[in-house]
Amino acid sequence: MAAVCLWLGMRPGNLLGRKMADGNSKAGTAWQEAADHADGSAPVRTKVAIRNGDPTHYTHSPERLREFMLPALAIEGLSLDEALRKLMTAYEEACKKTGETPLRLTFSIPPTGASRKLTVHLPAGNFNTSVQLLASLSGMKASRQNREYRFELVPGEGKQVSRELQVAPDFNTALNVMAGVSNSPDPDPFADQKPIVQKTVSECLAALGLDLDPSTQVTLAASGKLTLETDSAADAAAISDLAKSLSEQKPTQTKIIPTILEIPAGSAWTPSDVTHMTVAEVQTVLREMAQTNGAELKTMPSLTALNGQAGTIEITREVIYPTDDSGDHFETRNVGQVVTVRSNFLGFGHGLRMSFTDTTGGLDPATGKAAFNKRTDMADTGFSSDGGSRFIVQTRPDGSRTVMLLNSTLIDATGRPIH
Secondary structure (H helix, E strand, C coil): CCEEEEEECCCCCCEEEEEEECCCCCCCCCCCCCCCCCCCCCCCCCCHHHCCCCCCCCCCCHHHHHCCEECCEEEEEECHHHHHHHHHHHHHHHHHHHCCCCCCCEEEECHHHCCCCEEEEECCEEHHHHHHHHHHHCCEEEEEECCEEEEEECCCCEEEEEEEEECCCCHHHHHHHHCCCCCCCCCCCCCCCCCCCCCCHHHHHHHCCCCCCCCCEEEECCCCEEEEEEEEHHHHHHHHHHHHHHHCCCCCEEEEEEEEEEECCCCCCCCCCCCEECHHHHHHHHHHHHCCCCCEEEECCCEEEECCCEEEEEEEEEEEEECCCCCCCEEEEEEEEEEEEEEEEEECEEEEEEEEEEEEEEECCCCCCEEEEEEEEEEEEEEEECCCEEEEEEECCCCCEEEEEEEEEEECCCCCECC
């Protein structure tokens, strides 16, 4: 069958052309050279940086596209090839930020399947599932052979279909997010926000542009069973594939463990010039600390958060102090260590944003006055591989140093590491 072959050339998102092909054409995306440091963070030694500039030496296989995470992506009135181009741009940008070499991917699309306009908010998820969702909304099926995705139109002949599908508990919520009804499947429960009236499954499918046959009836029971009855084989395939793709988005969380190292002034220890460390490199640092006189190590409690969810770890005490000499007016202030972290799935790891403060102080016994000192105040933004650690150092005026090792690991709903 003739196909329109979409490929992306030597610059991210550059659509070089379309041609008739048998599915064996060679095309792809360009190799990206270095991590993005637009946030001002220090350079990170990445996988790309040690590949000697070889554009064909990929750092991950096509099979791992099922694990490569992308942020949420809005597709507004785009054709399938335009939507795939935007998806590829997001993939290449994620590779650039995480030190991966993007695969040269090819998409073969039937000529009659490229005209439908797509409007969908793709949720944060893996690359492969995003492709499958776009295929389902285009009335097609997508399969991958090595680095080529092949799209095929679903036959539209009349055929009575009746089936029940067991879907994920958040299936309808995910559909509402895709249809743009709500911005997040996990809104902040403490934030002031207007209640959102969710659409039904049928209403979401219509909002997503699926032109369903009049005979198609879809209902979702409280038990999580999706009942589908239709005379259209194409509708049955599209809805079934959509449900399958969303069900493959397994619940994933991030477990974060901060470790604090205090290095005394005058120490001969020299910190590494990297901002990200592997497990082995962290162990090397810890062994060095064990041999450094006066060094102190403190592992703070762990934090588990959903994608994009901010969390705070506090080890503090409350200080009550007078605000004047009358003894009638008092204020309170917390002193101690506070870590705030937000994690977003990115590539095979996490994009992390962190702040850490260590405040000391209290009442002076001699004067009764309050005195406080923020001895550590650091912030960091950057990528961390799954199981790896961000490495941040702050040097005080007296020469002493605080080192933060921020470990992050992808875990499933039971708390077990995914990889």
